Amino acid sequence: MSDTTLIEAAGLHTYYGASHVLHGIDLTLRRSETVALLGRNGMGKTTLLRSLLGLTPPRRGSLRIAGRDMASARPDRIARAGVAYVPEGRGIFPTLSVRENLLLAARPGAWNIERVLGTFPRLAQRLDHGGGQISGGEQQMLAIGRALVTNPSCILIDEATEGLAPLIARDIWATVAAIRAAGIATIVVDRNLAALSAVADRVVILAKGLTVFAGTPAELAAQPEIKHRHLGI
Amino acid sequence: MTDGTIFFLIQLLNAVQYGLLLFLVASGLTLIFGIMGIINLAHGSFYMIGAYLAFVFADMTGNLWLALAIAVPLSFLFGLVLETLLFRFLYGRDHLYQVLLTYGLILIFEELRSLIVGNDVHGVPVPHFLDFSIPLTATLSYPAYRLALSAICLAVTALLYLLIQKTKLGMAIRAGAFNREMVQTLGIDIGLIYRLVFALGVALAAFAGMLAAPTTSVFPGMGNQVLIICFVTVVIGGIGSIKGAFLGAMLIGLVDTFGAVYAPQFSGLLVYALMAAVLIWRPAGLFGAAAR
Numbered sequence: 001m002s003d004t005t006l007i008e009a010a011g012l013h014t015y016y017g018a019s020h021v022l023h024g025i026d027l028t029l030r031r032s033e034t035v036a037l038l039g040r041n042g043m044g045k046t047t048l049l050r051s052l053l054g055l056t057p058p059r060r061g062s063l064r065i066a067g068r069d070m071a072s073a074r075p076d077r078i079a080r081a082g083v084a085y086v087p088e089g090r091g092i093f094p095t096l097s098v099r100e101n102l103l104l105a106a107r108p109g110a111w112n113i114e115r116v117l118g119t120f121p122r123l124a125q126r127l128d129h130g131g132g133q134i135s136g137g138e139q140q141m142l143a144i145g146r147a148l149v150t151n152p153s154c155i156l157i158d159e160a161t162e163g164l165a166p167l168i169a170r171d172i173w174a175t176v177a178a179i180r181a182a183g184i185a186t187i188v189v190d191r192n193l194a195a196l197s198a199v200a201d202r203v204v205i206l207a208k209g210l211t212v213f214a215g216t217p218a219e220l221a222a223q224p225e226i227k228h229r230h231l232g233i
Numbered sequence: 234m235t236d237g238t239i240f241f242l243i244q245l246l247n248a249v250q251y252g253l254l255l256f257l258v259a260s261g262l263t264l265i266f267g268i269m270g271i272i273n274l275a276h277g278s279f280y281m282i283g284a285y286l287a288f289v290f291a292d293m294t295g296n297l298w299l300a301l302a303i304a305v306p307l308s309f310l311f312g313l314v315l316e317t318l319l320f321r322f323l324y325g326r327d328h329l330y331q332v333l334l335t336y337g338l339i340l341i342f343e344e345l346r347s348l349i350v351g352n353d354v355h356g357v358p359v360p361h362f363l364d365f366s367i368p369l370t371a372t373l374s375y376p377a378y379r380l381a382l383s384a385i386c387l388a389v390t391a392l393l394y395l396l397i398q399k400t401k402l403g404m405a406i407r408a409g410a411f412n413r414e415m416v417q418t419l420g421i422d423i424g425l426i427y428r429l430v431f432a433l434g435v436a437l438a439a440f441a442g443m444l445a446a447p448t449t450s451v452f453p454g455m456g457n458q459v460l461i462i463c464f465v466t467v468v469i470g471g472i473g474s475i476k477g478a479f480l481g482a483m484l485i486g487l488v489d490t491f492g493a494v495y496a497p498q499f500s501g502l503l504v505y506a507l508m509a510a511v512l513i514w515r516p517a518g519l520f521g522a523a524a525r
Binding site for chain 1: 407
């Protein structure tokens with residue numbers, strides 16, 4: 001394993017109770033790279049992210065993060081190893097103010113709260129609002145900002161633009177590009193293949209808990225039958 | 234001021250003092266319930282244990298303040314041990330397991346109390362420099378210790394407010410009550426947060442027992458009365474809400490104290506009538522999740 005590898009998962013089998021969701025997935029995330037994770041609903045995208053985060057630990061398979069075995073590590077240990085999460089639904093704490101959502105997450109590093117507010121000026125005007133009082137777009141900015149102030153080496157973003165107005169979604173894609181430019185690796189789940197192809201170094205498609213495609217956006221574009229079969233495009 | 238007004242003021246002081254003491258016990262119960270989802274029937278036992286610790290150490294050292302200085306850290310430590318050995322296995326379990334274990338703990342604590350200090354009623358002397366009454370009229374006066382007790386409770390309440398509202402630990406506590414997983418993925422050890430919250434709850438209940446010991450005497454089963462009224466407080470305030478527990482405790486203090494004076498034939502009933510009225514008005518309690 002080279003020292004540029006952040007996450008190296010091999011043969012992940014993950015279950016929800018008796019239901020077998022991931023059937024032996026391999027996934028590698030290298031430093032500073034953006035990976036688009038695609039697939040229809042219920043194919044295991046969120047479960048894969050949760051497995052990498054330790055929230056739904058895999059029953060079999062290996063998971064190494066920053067070179068250390070994390071297959072059965074607690075989520076907080078994986079987080080401290082540099083993996084941040086922007087969950088579907090954003091996971092903003094509504095009983096905390098915007099400022100407190102950031103303060104709670106902050107760990108020392110280049111990304112401090114001021115830098116996040118520079119990236120998302122709209123949050124600066126909402127600092128004292130409750131996390132539940134701001135708009136969906138602002139919540140997504142806050143969720144990404146909260147991930148950034150943990151100073152991670154990678155961020156896993158689930159449903160990056162779901163339910164957001166097109167203009168706000170464009171802001172989020174610009175942010176994903178900015179995160180990439182800042183050298184932070186990402187795994188992004190979204191439905192918008194065009195937007196994902198523009199920012200992603202690689203594309204991974206899941207179907208029924210297995211990887212059915214892994215390659216560059218250009219390689220995917222050259223295989224319309226895969227897009228048609230697994231993405232319905 | 235007439236004697237009637239002074240009498241009213243004395244009752245008001247009593248109500249506030251009772252309410253504040255009740256809040257110290259109920260705050261831990263509501264935190265443990267709201268954040269970890271645990272119904273802790275043994276919470277009243279911590280109040281009892283606090284009172285007995287005050288009795289034992291005050292007897293040993295001859296000084297209530299010294300007794301507090303030993304007993305408060307001891308009860309916090311006791312909470313940490315109890316959480317590590319027993320309570321952490323209850324998270325996410327059915328309430329039946331929680332009720333069975335914590336009811337069992339009540340019996341064990343009472344039995345241990347009986348073995349170690351016996352079944353006699355004990356008194357704890359009021360600290361010497363507070364052992365006087367402030368004369369208000371020719372016939373009415375107010376004990377200085379009760380005033381000091383209220384002041385101490387107020388100070389602890391203020392500290393608790395600062396802890397929960399202004400510190401990172403407090404933010405993690407409030408966030409963890411809402412979304413445990415998200416707190417973990419921020420790199421925070423939620424197990425440690427739970428352990429600290431539990432120990433804090435134990436220490437607060439025990440501290441209330443210690444402070445109350447000189448005013449009520451120390452007797453077997455004293456935790457059980459407190460437990461029931463604490464649950465009433467938490468239900469009135471809304472499960473998990475510290476603010477609600479404070480308001481609920483104050484309301485109960487007022488209703489119970491003035492009820493005993495002006496409607497003594499109903500005094501045992503009034504707090505439950507209060508609870509029923511609040512629940513009809515707001516089914517989730519004053520600051521319950523559904524009413525937020």
